[in-house]
Amino acid sequence: MESKTEKRLVMGAIILLTLFLSPIFILGDNAHIRVHDNLDSNLAWYKVLAESGEILGSTEARIPQIINGELQRNAFGTEYSLIVWLHAWFPTMIAYGLSQGITRFVAFFGMYLLLKKHFIPGEKRGIIRVGVSLAFAMTPFWPSGMLSTLGMPLALWAFLNIRNRENSWKNYLVLTLIPLYASVVLGFFFFLTAIGIFWLVDVIRGKGWNWPFFFAIVYMTGIFMLVEYRLVYSFLFDHEPNSRDEYFHARLTFWNSVRLSFKNYFIGHNHVMTVHTIVIQPVLFIAFIYVWLKKNWQQEKTFVFLFALNFLLSVWYAFWFYRGWLPLTERLHFLDTFNFARYHFLRPLIIYVLFAISLKILWNQGLWWRKSVPLIAIAQVVLLLFANEEVVFQNRPSVGEFYAIDQFEEIKEYIGLPQTDYRVASIGIHPAIAQYNGFYTLDTYNNFYPLTYKYEFRKIIEKELNKNKTIRTYFDEWGGRCYIFTAELGKHYMFKKNSKKTLKNLELNTDQFKQMGGSYFFSAIPIENAEENGLALEKVFQSEESAWKIHLYRAM
Incomplete structure (x- = not known):
């Protein structure tokens, strides 16, 4: 009976997610979408690239339409990313809608599989799994980031399966396909290094070398390097000074960095918005109080670890801009040209897994909480309905008005x-x-x-x-x-x-x-x-x- 109920919940989530995406397809050029790092850049880039005839251009090719032909083809990313071809094959808003659909449905099923298999097992917790997964899939992610953050749950599901010696072809299919719709510098560099640290900690704790797990990390990294060959080429072989060489990030005072730590922790970042302040954050604190009062540290060690890591990532993000880094960045220039602050791009994954575990902890506190958990999950979903681009940007120019x-x-x-x-x-x-x-x-x-x-x-x-x-x-x-x-x-x-x-x-x-x-x-x-x-x-x-x-x- 419970399984049938969960299937109905999944179908309801799919329908709601489809309705959430529908304004893009219904309104087309009359839709209102994000301008910053979207209409003002990426969507135009895809069109310029498609019309330039240089989608498959060499690493030395240039884009003639921009800055007198001095813009490198490599600046527009790899042709092995599906989003480039969506914009080559379809009108802008059809391509945009398809990209949104791909990303959000993969996000939903990825988080659902991750929670069901590894964090929230059990027949009676379907509402937690489906509710949290749906909310995660509705977060206002950066559109051209694709699966760079929203694909992390599915990748983690595959890695944890392999870590548990479940070497199914499905796991490797996931690790193969995600790089074709994600960016290594906009999420997966940080995810893969975190997974590498996870593997190393296992080794140090005496759990063995687990070579299949290690190979899986190397395998996905290798796929990303092949897909992002233009980025690799530019980093290793292109020594012409470029605009990134004059990017200086370390300028905040200590107290400004402290303030930014808390701002990022409670509000989030423009490129990885989680909309967690109103509903999720109080739930995390309440769950933490229950763990503290009942001294369930060992039983809920995953929750405690992720709770601490969530805050530390905000601190890392903020203090990456602390001017105390200057002596080091002056000696090691790549610390300026590569944005290591983006480890905080792991936070959407962590926050929503924490949300699910917190709801599980509250679920276990008795009948009142068990009745409240579905309402909390629904509240977060409703909140995210108002984070739809058509609502948020209704007072900005539509796509047609903009272009x-x-x-x-x-x-x-x-x-x-x-x-x-x-x-x-x-x-x-x-x-x-x-x-x-x-x-x-x-x-x-x-x-x-x-x-x-x-x-x-x-x-x-x-x-x-x-x-x-x-x-x-x-x-x-x-x-x-x-x-x-x-x-x-x-x-x-x-x-x-x-x-x-x-x-x-x-x-x-x-x-x-x-x-x-x-x-x-x-x-x-x-x-x-x-x-x-x-x-x-x-x-x-x-x-x-x-x-x-x-x-x-x-x-x-």
């Missing part, structure tokens, strides 16, 4: 030249919009491009950077956003058509812009001193279907 295809087609027709014959840059809007619409841009959002180009581009905005320390530090000590920054606008680049903002004291090096091939600026706001900058207003473009009012300025 404004018809409006930019009108601009292209007005200019009347082949897009390959001139270069543009954007002010007050993301350059990804122009890139998505086929324009060749001098500006871009990429964290891996030649340092020489960064220096040349900097000359265009040098006077503006000198007027504003925030944007100067942002550009000089990171530079991933190679934008036309201005002192008056600061780090804001989404001025919609109803904005009253204007640029009054703009100082651009237009001669440098033209020397780099620049011809036009797409400005979201009027430039009052355009003539002083050698710019002529050609036309203002508006559209009901667009979020922007584009002022087309020509460099005279």
Whole structure:
């Protein structure tokens, strides 16, 4: 009877997850989705890559549409990732919806298998397994991260099976396929090193060398290295200085790091949102109190370990940015170029496994708690319904309004030249919009491009950077956003058509812009001193279907 009930719960979860995904497919370009590190970058990159003809390009290939062809093909990742092909085969929002579906359903079944086999066994706890798995699958993960974090439960299920000497082909199939839809630098480097430490601890504790477990770790690492061969090549053989070489992370004071530790612990991080503050965190504390009062430390050692690790990962994340690292990062440059703070990307897995174990602990406290556990699981699922992108970003431009295809087609027709014959840059809007619409841009959002180009581009905005320390530090000590920054606008680049903002004291090096091939600026706001900058207003473009009012300025 219980098994039938659990099957019904699984079917209900599948239906709810399908409904959760449905706005993307129903609304299409009218859907509202994340802008940061999504619409402003990755979704445009996939389209540019597909149209460049360089999906299968060599490690030396370049993307001609961006920064005068100086952007390496390697900056757009591997062609062995399915997400690249989804965007090559389908329109943007179909590809996006399919990617969301793949990720969330793998997340659900991965967590469900992990809990049922290794953490929450037993026939009468199906509501915990299904409820927690559904909640985990609904978390607002970073879309282009794919299974980088949400695939960890399935990978852990396979590794724990192998650790227990269950060498089924299913385990190795999981370890083979996940690298085709995940990123090693956005999650699995940290997961695999943690699993490696787990294996080593087993050895130290006298549990034997367990060579099948060790081989499985090496095997998945090897698959990732093959899939991410472009990344491996760039790291080992490409010695051209790039923008990552000027990324400096260690700048927080001790107390700022302490504050960030607690902020990350209770709220989470933008790229690995867990939405755990309101429901899950109190449940973890209550479960911990029960363990403490009943002194069940040994019986609940997994819970206690994960409880402590969850906090330590937040501390690690925050103190990675502590300026006390400076003497070491100055000697070992790779500590700046590789983001070791991302061990906190393990937290979604840990938090939701902790949530399940906490509900199990409360379940065991008596009839009242046993009746409350389903309500707690449901409360977290309901909370996550409100974390749906369509709800969270309802006041942001829709996909169609953001990319404004018809409006930019009108601009292209007005200019009347082949897009390959001139270069543009954007002010007050993301350059990804122009890139998505086929324009060749001098500006871009990429964290891996030649340092020489960064220096040349900097000359265009040098006077503006000198007027504003925030944007100067942002550009000089990171530079991933190679934008036309201005002192008056600061780090804001989404001025919609109803904005009253204007640029009054703009100082651009237009001669440098033209020397780099620049011809036009797409400005979201009027430039009052355009003539002083050698710019002529050609036309203002508006559209009901667009979020922007584009002022087309020509460099005279």
